[in-house]
Amino acid sequence: MQPFVDQTDPITRLLLEGIQAKVFPGAVLFVRHQGQVRFHQAVGRTSGLPDSHPVHPQTIYDLASLTKPLATASVILLLVQDGLLDLETPIDSVLQETKGLPLGPVVLKDVLCHQSGLPWWRPLYQSFPPSLPSEASFRQERVNAFLDLILKEPLEAVSPPKSVYSDLGYIVLGFMVERITNQLLADVCQSRIFGPLQARPLGYRGQHIHEEMGAPIGECAPTEQDPWRGRLLQGEVHDDNAFALGGIAGHAGLFGTAEAVGQVTKAWLEGYQGKPGLFDGQLVKQFVTAQPGTSWALGWDTPSQPSSSGKWFSPESFGHLGFTGTSIWIDPIRELEVIFLSNRVYPTRDNQAIKAFRPKLHDVIIQELES
Numbered sequence: 001m002q003p004f005v006d007q008t009d010p011i012t013r014l015l016l017e018g019i020q021a022k023v024f025p026g027a028v029l030f031v032r033h034q035g036q037v038r039f040h041q042a043v044g045r046t047s048g049l050p051d052s053h054p055v056h057p058q059t060i061y062d063l064a065s066l067t068k069p070l071a072t073a074s075v076i077l078l079l080v081q082d083g084l085l086d087l088e089t090p091i092d093s094v095l096q097e098t099k100g101l102p103l104g105p106v107v108l109k110d111v112l113c114h115q116s117g118l119p120w121w122r123p124l125y126q127s128f129p130p131s132l133p134s135e136a137s138f139r140q141e142r143v144n145a146f147l148d149l150i151l152k153e154p155l156e157a158v159s160p161p162k163s164v165y166s167d168l169g170y171i172v173l174g175f176m177v178e179r180i181t182n183q184l185l186a187d188v189c190q191s192r193i194f195g196p197l198q199a200r201p202l203g204y205r206g207q208h209i210h211e212e213m214g215a216p217i218g219e220c221a222p223t224e225q226d227p228w229r230g231r232l233l234q235g236e237v238h239d240d241n242a243f244a245l246g247g248i249a250g251h252a253g254l255f256g257t258a259e260a261v262g263q264v265t266k267a268w269l270e271g272y273q274g275k276p277g278l279f280d281g282q283l284v285k286q287f288v289t290a291q292p293g294t295s296w297a298l299g300w301d302t303p304s305q306p307s308s309s310g311k312w313f314s315p316e317s318f319g320h321l322g323f324t325g326t327s328i329w330i331d332p333i334r335e336l337e338v339i340f341l342s343n344r345v346y347p348t349r350d351n352q353a354i355k356a357f358r359p360k361l362h363d364v365i366i367q368e369l370e371s
Contacts, residue, residue: 012041014364019044023353024325024342026055026221029361030258032266032337033369040259046221047346053219058257060201060210060220061341062238064322065167067254070202070264071189072173073112073299074279077287078192081280084180087112087298094176097147102155103172111173112298113291114163117155121167124149125244130229132236132246136184139246143175146245163294167241167251174250186248196278199256199263204248206255207235220255221343223324238324238345252323258339265330265337268318272332288318288332308355310362325354329362338365 007013011029018024026044030037042055053059063070079085085094085108092104106116124146133139150168174185181188186204194202201209210220222234229243237243239252247253270277271284287298295304300318303309308321309329313336319329325344330337340361344354 009368011039011361011364011368012043014361015041015043018342018353018357018361021353021357022351023357024344025052025346026059027325027340027342028055028057028059028061028258029341030057030262030337030339031365031369032262034335038369039365046219046343049222051218055221056219057259059341060206060235060255060257061326061343062206062221062223062233062322062324063254063256063261063326063341064238064252064324066261066320066322066326066328067250067252068170069268069299069320069328070261071185071193071204071254072170072177072250073287074193074264074268075177075185075188076108076112076173076299077279077283079177079180081283085176087286091172091176094179095147095172098151101151103151106155108173108176109298110161111166111169112287113294113296114165114169115161115291115294115296116166116169116172117161117164118150118166118168118172119153119156120165121241122149122153123240125228125240128244130243132243139184139248142245143178146171146241147175161293163291163296165296167239170251171241171245171249174248177250184248185250186253193264193267193278194260197263197267199260202254202256202260202264204253204255206237206247209255210235221341222346223343224345224349225347258341261328261339261341262337265328265339269330269332269335269337272330273335288316306359308358308362310359310366312363312366321358323349327358334369336365336369338362 028042031039045052087109089108092098098104217235220235223238242249242252267278271279274281290302314333317331325342327340
């Protein structure tokens with residue numbers, strides 16, 4: 001049964017207009033203001049297929065690059081908090097394979113804010129068969145092969161440094177976390193972040209998460225017909241590089257519900273406010289502050305006009321976008337968290353209508369909260 005939708009509400013009306021305009025087949029929006037959930041609405045269907053399910057508030061989405069702040073930056077903050085890392089730690093002190101290479105002396109902070117010099121993306125997955133490396137030893141071989149390929153990429157030497165958004169940098173960060181902790185990134189995030197925050201369902205390997213819920217995989221929002229894998233992706237990561245790494249990577253791979261994502265955004269907001277919790281407040285403020293000359297912070301983006309956060313989020317706000325059609329924006333001045341999950345890449349990633357939709361959505365939310 002389709003959840004009740006109040007079509008008189010301006011926010012809901014805009015979401016329904018998004019479906020009608022084929023921005024996405026369905027979506028979930030979660031808005032929390034000053035600690036109170038003000039809006040948690042599901043609209044549309046999981047796809048345009050005849051057997052698709054109505055979207056529910058608990059529909060699981062491929063979060064894509066929301067993985068960067070929710071998993072990678074979050075766990076790195078904790079490792080800095082524990083004294084196991086420092087923001088000035090060079091890569092080669094953790095990944096010995098990088099010693100003597102251009103990437104080796106690049107420090108952690110510069111990778112977090114996309115100033116490593118690495119390019120944004122390369123089709124590394126094409127060097128491997130389209131199969132999921134399931135055994136730990138096989139995945140470690142894949143990790144080593146990926147790192148070798150990344151180390152062959154020339155770094156862009158820029159002075160002064162500039163930010164070039166880089167999936168490759170975050171893949172390297174994921175490898176660093178695994179090397180330091182001697183655990184899979186998925187396991188570290190579960191034990192250190194998602195478990196303690198009771199953020200469920202949220203984690204890597206979407207199909208496994210969905211099976212834990214006891215619901216059919218058909219209720220997980222699909223993404224795209226993938227030519228490399230030769231199938232519609234549903235419950236498996238959309239990003240091919242993440243898939244080639246076993247579905248566990250520093251740049252992509254997380255699946256979850258909007259409410260579960262909200263457990264992590266709440267912890268970041270509380271850290272910013274200096275409240276006792278998972279994250280050290282001083283580190284949170286350091287991580288969410290834009291670096292000189294760029295909108296990028298450490299694991300997060302900040303508003304720059306034009307911004308996907310619209311016109312009215314405060315300059316202190318921080319957020320991130322996901323390629324599949326997901327986004328987070330947190331305004332600590334308003335104590336506002338906005339989590340929007342969609343699968344705009346269904347049926348094709350060529351659909352770019354989300355770019356104009358996102359700022360409209362955030363503007364409407366601010367208008368409704370402050371009217």
